[in-house]
Amino acid sequence: MNKKTLTILFSLLITLSVSSQRSYNLKRFPEGKTPQEIGLRIAEKFLKTSHSQYGNTNPPKPPTQITYPDVCTWLGGMWFAEATKNDILFNRFENRFQPLFSDDMKLLPKPNHVDNNVFGAVPLELYLKTGQKKYLDMGLKYADSQWISPENAKVEQKQWADKGYSWQTRIWIDDMFMITAIQAQAYRATKNREYVDRAAKEMVLYLDEIQLGNGLFYHSPEAHYSWGRGNGWMAVGMAEILRILPKDNSDRTRIMAGYQKMMSALLKYQENDGMWRQIIDDEEAWKETSATAMFTYAMITGVKEGWLNKKTYGSAARKGWLALIEYINTNDELTEVCAGTNIMNSRDHYMNRPRIVGDLHGQAPLLWCATALLR
Template sequence: MAAVIAAALPLSGHVLAQHAPPAQEKGPNTADAMLHALTVTYPNPYRAMDAADVKAVLDRVLGYLDAVTPAELINKDSHAPIAKLDKPDPDAVLKPGDFRLTSYEWGVTYAGMLAAGSATGDQRYTDYTVKRHQLMADLTRLYLPVVQADKANAHAPIKSFLNPHALDDAGALCMSFLKAQQAGIKVDYSQLVPICGTFVTEKEYRLKDGTLARGGPGADGQPKMRPLANTLWLDDMFMGVPTIALMGKRTGDAKYYDDAARQVLQFSRRMFNPQLGIYMHGYVEGMRDHPELHWARANGWALMAMVEVLDVLPKNHKQYKAVEAQFRAHANGLARYQHKDGLWHQLIDRPDSYLETSASAIYTYAIARGVNRGYLDKEMFGPMANLAWNAVAAKVNAKGEVEGTCVGTGMAFDPAFYYYRPVSTKAAHGYGPVLLAGAEIIEMNRKFKFGLNDSGLMYQGAR
C-alpha cells in the first residue's frame, strides 16, 4: 500500500484530528492518495497551546520582570536603600532597573499582570502589580503636595506622573489603576485616579471637535510641534480612550461613555483606510495630503483601545454598534496581512519590512478577547489568534525577555523612518502585550476547542 502515514501533531486537550473520508473506490491506492497527510514542518507549533504551556511562557516573563524592576527607593547620590520613607525626601529616587515603573508601557504591563493572575490563578502576577501600585500610592501621598506647591522645581521619584504633560504620562497607568479597582485590589487609589483621570479627560489638548491631539499651545503661546501643530497620533486612541471609558464605569456618568465612543469614531474617520482595513499612523488637521504609513504597533493600540472600550461601554449606548463595527472592520483588515508564520510586519502592508513582536502580541490579545466576548467569529479568528500566539511565544527567550520589539517611536511621513527603527529586548512595549495575549489565549482555549481537521487548525465546538 502506497499510503504515507503522517506523524501525529500535538493537539489541544482531548480534541482528536479529523481526516478526509476514505475513498469509495476499491483497489490499490494511487501514488497521490495520502499526500494531503504528509508531515509538515512548521517554524512554530501548529496547534492550540494548552494552558500549562502558555503559563510556562508567561512565567519566564514574570521571573525576568520581577528581577529587573525593583519596587524600591534609594538615595540618588549614595545609592543606599531607603527602607522607610515617612516624609518627602528630595534625594529619594526609584532604584533603577531595566524598565521605568511609571511609563505608559508599564501601565500596560500592570494590566497584563492582573490578566495573567486571573487567567492562571497564580497570585504572583497580581502581587507584582499590587506591590508597585502600592508604592505609587505611598509616594503620591507624600510628594503630591510638594509638586503642587512648586511644579517647576520640586523633586519627586514619580514626578512625571504627579505633574503629567502628555497622555503618555497618565493614560495607560490610569487604565491599570481603574482595572485594579474593578478587580477589588486593596490599594488606595483615591489620589492616583484623580491625578491621571482628570488629566486625560479634562486637561489634554484637543481639536475643536474634541478629538485628543498633540501640538497645543506652548508656554510661549506658540503651537507645540509634536511633530506638527494639531497632530493626531493613532497611539493616543489607546493612551487616552480606555481610561475615558473606564471613568464612565467608575462614576456612572454617561458623558465619559459618550466621549470615549466619539474619540474612537473621530480618530477612525480621519485615519482609517476602509479599503485596506488598517489605520495610518499620523494625521495633521488641516493638511490636505497624508502619506499613509501603516505602522503596526499604532494599529495595535487602536485595536486594543476599541476592545477595551467595548468591554465597558453599555450595550444600549447609541454608539455601541458603531464602535463594534469599527473594531470588526479593523480586525478583518489585519487578518489579510498576517504573515504565514503568525506575526505581522512593522509596516503592516509592506512585507519587506521586518516582523514585529509587540504589535503582533497586541493583535493576539485584542482578537482573542474579541472572540471571547463575541465581537468576532470564533471560527475565523480563533485559529488566527492561536497561530499568532504561537509565533509571539517563540519570541520569549529562555531568560524571559521579549525579542523583536520595535523601540519607542515617534511619527513620520516617510517609510525609511519605520523600516529602520531598531528592535531591542529593552523595548518596554513588548512585555505587557505578551502577558495580555497569553492570558486571553488561555481563556479562549479554555472556552473553545480548536483541533486539526484535514490538517488545518479549526474551531471544534465549545468546551
C-alpha cells in the same frame, strides 16, 4: 463499500474534524506554550525588573517617571493574576506600587499628555481589586484631567475641548489605547457613563480621521505608513472599549464596524507563520512582535466575545500566539520589538527602527494575550 472501508473513512473524518478544531482552538496548547505558563514567566520577569524609561528593561539611567510601557505591563500583569485567580501574584504587583505613595512619589507622571495620563489605569485596577479609596482618588485624577483643559493649553487644544473631545487629542494612532484605557478603567471603577461615552466619541473621531479604505490606519495624517504597533494600539483600544461599552451607546455600531473592518484587513496581511510586519502592508518589512501580540489580543477578544467568526479568526489568533512565543528567549524576553517610534512620513524611518530585546512595548501585549486566552 465494505465494512472495513467504511470504518477507515469514518476514522479519517473524525481525524480531520479534530485537526480542524485544533487549528482554531483557543483553549488547548502544547505543554510549555500554554497561556498560564507563558503569562507567569513574563509577569515574573516584570516583577524582578526595576522601572524602565519608556520600555527598555535596562535603561542607561534611572527613570524620571513611570512611563506608559511600564503601565501597560503592570496592567497586563494584574489582569493575568486575576484571570489565574493568583492573589499572591496580584499582591506582588500591588506591593510594587506602594513606594509611589512615599519614597518614589517623584516618579508619578504629570497628567499633561496622553502617554502620561494612562498611568491612572494602574491605581484604578488596584481599586477594582482592593476597594481602597486611595487608589480610586489617584486614578480618577488622571482620568478627569484628560478632559479638563489647563490654563496654559494651546489654542488647538482648547478647540478640541470646546468640541467635547480631550484637550490631549492629536490624531496619533497610539492615543486610541492611551485615552480609551484610562477612561475605560474609570468607567469600570465608578460606573459613571460619562467616562466611557466620551472615550467612545473620541474613538469615532480617530476612526473617521485616519482609518483607510483598506481597513488599516496611518500612524497620523502626516505619516502615511501603516506602522505595525501603531495599528496595534488601535486594535487593542477598540477591543477594550467594545468589551465594556453599553449596548445603547450611540457610537458602538460605528466602533464595531471599524474594528471588524480592521480585523478583516489584518487577516490578509498575516504571514503564514502567524506574524505581522513592522509596516503591515510592506512585504520587505521585518516581522515585529509587539504588533503581532496586539493584533493577536484583539482577535482573541473578538472570538471570545462573539464579534468574529471563531474558525477564521480563532485560527489566526492561535497562529499568532504560537508564533509569538517562539520569539521569547531564555531570559523570558521577547525579541524583535520595535523601539518607541515618533511619527515621520518616511518609509526608512519605520524600516530602520531599532529592534530591542525585552522591551516592555512587547512584554505588555504578550501578557494581554495570555490573559485574553484565559478569560
